[in-house]
Amino acid sequence: MTEELIIAGFGGQGVLSLGKILAYSGIMQNQEVSWMPSYGPEMRGGTANVTVILSDERISSPYLKLFDTAIILNQQSMDKFENTVKPGGVLLYDPNGITIHPKRKDITIYQIDASNLASDMGNKKVYNMIIMGAYLKVKPVVQLENVTEGLKKSLPERYHKLIPLNIDAIQKGMDNILTVNELAILS
């Protein structure tokens, strides 16, 4: 199994840490992982993205142009990454702030209204965990217990008490994902 994933959005949306938790979860189930962020000053109030690879084999290139899955959290990222999903792949996005919705027919497209779900939960910080849940629903690349372990590894000790909340958020994401465009034949 190899999953090549890009997560892209605003700096403050927890894009990088979502990727990191995923990668740690992969490690927990003995996979090879790589996590390659975009970096630099364009991150300042701008966009951030990270390429995550989970694989059962040694990972060669950590840097990719095409992805199995794209998680897209703002319009700029939609503009940039819609076309990088491999035919037959998955695009998951938060419709909030998206003005031009994805149009591709050769991929499966899902929505997760994570912004509002996070508001509902009364904690903006779980935003990225809701996304994680939606993602795992359609791409169960890591098991939930490994995510818990991954969270433990990537969060400082003093935040461990928040892990149940995060798991709730993941559940919320799993429960609320919406299929926009089911790929019929191609995959």
Next chain:
Amino acid sequence: MTEELIIAGFGGQGVLSLGKILAYSGIMQNQEVSWMPSYGPEMRGGTANVTVILSDERISSPYLKLFDTAIILNQQSMDKFENTVKPGGVLLYDPNGITIHPKRKDITIYQIDASNLASDMGNKKVYNMIIMGAYLKVKPVVQLENVTEGLKKSLPERYHKLIPLNIDAIQKGMDNILTVNELAILS
């Protein structure tokens, strides 16, 4: 005609300017010339030397290991340069302060007691012109009128009034050179 010459002594003895005046004199008679000094901090209170080449042809290497003539003005320079005179060549030296006199038999050796002659003339600055005179006596590579021209070129205007004194010193040098070891056959 090509003359390859080294002049070596203490920093204060006018070694470099003697070389420069010779080179300028060469230019006055349409020769090719080069003047290559030793340089750097070892000059500080130490020795100075300059390689001068006068030639009717384009000069290739300005830097030499062997010379037609060596003019040697202190013991350190004697130690360093006695053996760089080509067989059949000329070594001219000021015996003042020389403790180990040159021993070579395959070259012609001259002395010029320029230190004392300069004292006699009451002007230490003409020291190097006395040397020049002695040198030109045995190696008339440049004509005296070209030396006068050379002096004009190399001295700032305000010192031009001193040219006659310098010519006198050259004469003094010509008149007082002593042959130490005349080369019999070799040359």
Next chain:
Amino acid sequence: MKTLDIIKPENLVYKRTELMTDNTLSYCPGCGHGTAHKLVMEVIEEMGIVEDTVGVAPVGCSVLAYEFMDIDMQQAAHGRAPAVATAIARTWPNKYVFTYQGDGDLAAIGTAETIHACNRGENIVIIFVNNGIYGMTGGQMAPTTLPGMPSSTSPYGRDTCSTGSPLKITELVANLPGVYNVSRHAVHTHKHVRKAKKAILKGFQDTRLRKGLTLIEIVSNCNSGWKMQPRQSNEWMEENMFPFYELGDIKVDGKMINKK
């Protein structure tokens, strides 16, 4: 009266100077760099000297100043803006030359260039934006970082025993005879902005008179580096930066201002 009735060209009393380009500033929300940019451009516009002005941008958050200031500009290597400006001012003696530098740029790597341009009394204006941190590279400690202040290279607060006290390079260079005007300002309120602008104006006017070097420090915020919201950062700045970096004139017309 309806708002729409007021919004007419003849009632216009403030808008962004035309010497600021239309490009979106690359700065974080509320960052003083933007305000400081505007001030310099307003002075140049008001003096009508755009045709004879050359700016020098540093390496720091304001590295892209040339994208925002609609004037001829050079982007200098990190810390070397005063050397770059020196050369422009000397080879074009009738131009107005200024540098725009951060505190890492001016007071760390550029210390020698700063001190010697000041000492030679180059006929330039230095705009020195001191936010007590390396903003651009992610909030590392600068020579100007306050004691105990956390940064990404002093995560437990600046330890002056090991890293020394914050360097008041502005006071340091004020002592040099070549330096003509030195003052320290802020740009987070309209009152501060107005004072700062006056000082900048005087600096450029003194350039015209070939009086020598004017250095204007602007104590500013770095929300990202300080990890604060903009308004909070401005309050923190007033409470913590201003007591250490006292605002006001330090040297005027070549004379040190005596403070009690």
Next chain:
Amino acid sequence: MKTLDIIKPENLVYKRTELMTDNTLSYCPGCGHGTAHKLVMEVIEEMGIVEDTVGVAPVGCSVLAYEFMDIDMQQAAHGRAPAVATAIARTWPNKYVFTYQGDGDLAAIGTAETIHACNRGENIVIIFVNNGIYGMTGGQMAPTTLPGMPSSTSPYGRDTCSTGSPLKITELVANLPGVYNVSRHAVHTHKHVRKAKKAILKGFQDTRLRKGLTLIEIVSNCNSGWKMQPRQSNEWMEENMFPFYELGDIKVDGKMINKK
């Protein structure tokens, strides 16, 4: 009494310290570098700290100091001795570390390293030999060259309009809180030598107490660069250098000395 009767080991009252090697000094006749070398070595000998002392030589006439001082030494890149010393002192906190630098080295190319080592208050001693010129390279102008003073790059005398005023870097760094002792001396007469030695001794003693940085400026001659005979140069120094570079304590035990 005959001279020969006096010259007996038991009557010996002064000889070159054993910490000076037997190598012939590379300095010009009468150059103060030699005397300054002796002083530092005498202090180290008297304190008995040679096993724990590391010196840092500059680029300048004293680049070869390690040939003359019989102690462990490093030769630093031009101007960087304070950085080199910083690292030695930090990684060997119980050693005595000093730099020996000229004015071109310390006050021109090394300005940033000087200021920041001072500002951090590194636990080192800086011996700063100010002869107002670049001796080593043939007498070029230094930041410390006096107004009107000729040099090979200011052959008609230093023009302060174009090159600025002589930089009193010693006074400049004295203001930094990290700096513990600062004083200015000379070594051309026995009286001056004795005072200078006392200051150097105190510097090394304060290193032992981990008090921070001591900077000792020695105003000295450069016969070659000034194109004077040694005695003449010392007179010229008294007449011209001393009025500008005032001798005496500037900061002692962390406190600025008030001069009227």
Next chain:
Amino acid sequence: MAKVIGAIVVDNDKCKGCEVCIPVCGPDIIRMSSEVNLKGYHYAYMENPDDCTGCTNCGIVCPDGAITVYRMKVED
């Protein structure tokens, strides 16, 4: 007696929602929108337009030059 009234125009897309303009406004006129602009920022707007004096404070301090200020005299 003559009275001065003012108004501001915020360039919503330039505004970065930093709120630096709020504390300098004497009459406390400015608030942040609940919507976000293209860049994801809540932008400033006149909550109490009638009290604006056109003093320009807000414009002067806006780092992003997002505010234009108008002012006119009206008879009371």
Next chain:
Amino acid sequence: MAKVIGAIVVDNDKCKGCEVCIPVCGPDIIRMSSEVNLKGYHYAYMENPDDCTGCTNCGIVCPDGAITVYRMKVED
């Protein structure tokens, strides 16, 4: 009364003839040789050895460390 008398030894080959030792000698004892040493310098010597007090001034200021100073007390 006890009197102090002194003497200096100059290392002729180390001396560079700078004359810096001359002005610091109160009794004006030092002069320069007419000969030069190996390096071409006139070197210092005691011209009036009897007046030397062994004060060490000359040794202290000699940049080249060429002077060694001796001193002893003698009864007057």
Next chain:
Amino acid sequence: MAEIKLMKGNEALAEAAIRAGVDAYFGYPITPQSEVIEYLMMEQPEKTTGMVVLQAESEVAAINMVYGAAGAGKRVMTSSSSPGISLKQEGISYMAGAELPAVIVNVVRGGPGLGTIQPSQADYFQSVKGGGHGDYKLYVLAPASVQEMADHVEDAFEMAFKYRTPVLILSDGVIGQMMEKVQFKEFKPRWTDDEIYQLHGNWATTGKKKGRERNIITSLDLKSEKMEGRVHRLMKKYAQMEEEDLRFETIKCEDAEYLIVAYGSSARIAQKTVDLARAKGIKVGLLRPITLFPFPKKQLMEFTKQVKGILSVELSMGQMVEDVRLAVEHKVPVEHFGRTGGIIHTPEEILDALQQKLIKN
């Protein structure tokens, strides 16, 4: 077995430095490597191992601090990125001349000039030919994974002290910024003072102990004869490095008809190209130099008996390709492919280039 961590290359390098018993780090922030000093400041090794971590006022100061600590017998390192490394060239040349052991890390970004902060390998020439002045070389390690970012620290210090020479770890923005699994070796204590006196007391400036000559650290020899001797001594070391400490890796080379030569991040990407090519039936192998100096010259020459052509793949306009050409003495065609300015080539692009430049021709 040691715990598996997920870390950035820069962080792994910093952690490895603490564990390798490094005595001091001096550096100045610059993207994309500021995590090195940030990690160290966060970990505060000063309180555990006693390692000194200091943010210098500039790269010039930092490299000269490295000079000082190295000259005093300590394990010392610095890191920077391209423009900062250029500023360090004088200091690096001094260290090579003075024969000082130390580790310098360059996490390369795109140049020339301020360029871009994105990854690049365009500092190859500077690294292996000598960006500073004079006749010298650095031992150059090129990590291609986060694990190697960690492992190379100890390797680098071993070489630095074996040869008394500065060692360069030539990384890039990809390797520095990416996170991967990494496992660390056991903690290695810092040398005690006594160990340093014993190990390095014959050359380092640790204070002149009774019974030994003074130690001098210098790169100066005013006498040319001595200076030439110094340079010859350096050259002998470099020859020994070629003999004893060359490192490289071959991947799927056994039956290769075409060879890709690539190091660092390019090697990672090219590895995927190898798979893509083989999927298409083109037998491609990868030779990854782990040391850039010494360079696997003989090994490349060996391959000329086997392969039809060689493609040098680098994130530059063609630098290592010269060394490849010099190595194979024109026995097989050697071509270059690379992107520059911070653009990272894709495995597909590389395959296209290989086909166009070596096969279709």
Next chain:
Amino acid sequence: MAEIKLMKGNEALAEAAIRAGVDAYFGYPITPQSEVIEYLMMEQPEKTTGMVVLQAESEVAAINMVYGAAGAGKRVMTSSSSPGISLKQEGISYMAGAELPAVIVNVVRGGPGLGTIQPSQADYFQSVKGGGHGDYKLYVLAPASVQEMADHVEDAFEMAFKYRTPVLILSDGVIGQMMEKVQFKEFKPRWTDDEIYQLHGNWATTGKKKGRERNIITSLDLKSEKMEGRVHRLMKKYAQMEEEDLRFETIKCEDAEYLIVAYGSSARIAQKTVDLARAKGIKVGLLRPITLFPFPKKQLMEFTKQVKGILSVELSMGQMVEDVRLAVEHKVPVEHFGRTGGIIHTPEEILDALQQKLIKN
């Protein structure tokens, strides 16, 4: 005809700068090139042509002053020697990146490190491969006489402005310190302000005139696509230089069976070797690259049809020899001979080496 003068290479360069209408010189003293700034300070061109001459606080400041003046459309130059040039590498890389025309002179001394002040050619790699970071090259002129020290100044500025690129004059202690005859060209006035507006108003920061866009001098492109474009633009220039502005000289090559390749002072010395060899009946010719980049690659390849072997003679442990090898594609044996550390090889030594390495083998 112009007057014949006797001058040092350094002085001739300085005088030529005044006469070439150079606007500014910024430098810092270092042996063996301090005569450049000393001559300028003595001549006071500020009072005649208006040329600015300033002693900077360091080489780093000097190169950045050059950046500033060049970016403002002025003819500007600096000079230094090896350690100082290493310090300038960041600035040089910036200038290449920002496409600034200026002239940098390196009067090379022996390295690495502080080394020696005696002549050397061991900065070849630094000069032609890029001592700074990133993908760039300099146009490099190598004068071999005092006359060329003078002539190359104007040539260098011509190239600098033709290509908007920094140009390096790579000299050495021999050429800088020796005196020879020299004749100068006519004075060329400095550009007036109006001329600069006309010639360079489309890119230089001369103040934004009405009706034009602002001019920006920068080497930064945060967007990698733009940065790659910038580098490609540079590479196009370098290709054009190879086409249009390659310079070299051949001496006694018509019937040569062996070829010496040497530049600068080595070429002078090797010229004598040619004579010595021919006196012994060995037909040796000399190819002297005048530009080191671009390098006479094609010409060398041509010679492989004629000669039996090539000896690269340089005052280094072997640097240019790599370019010679790359050029001749291993068609004839290529050997290196050189001294280092400030030692200058003699014509006789070179002949010995030629015989041993190329003939006897």
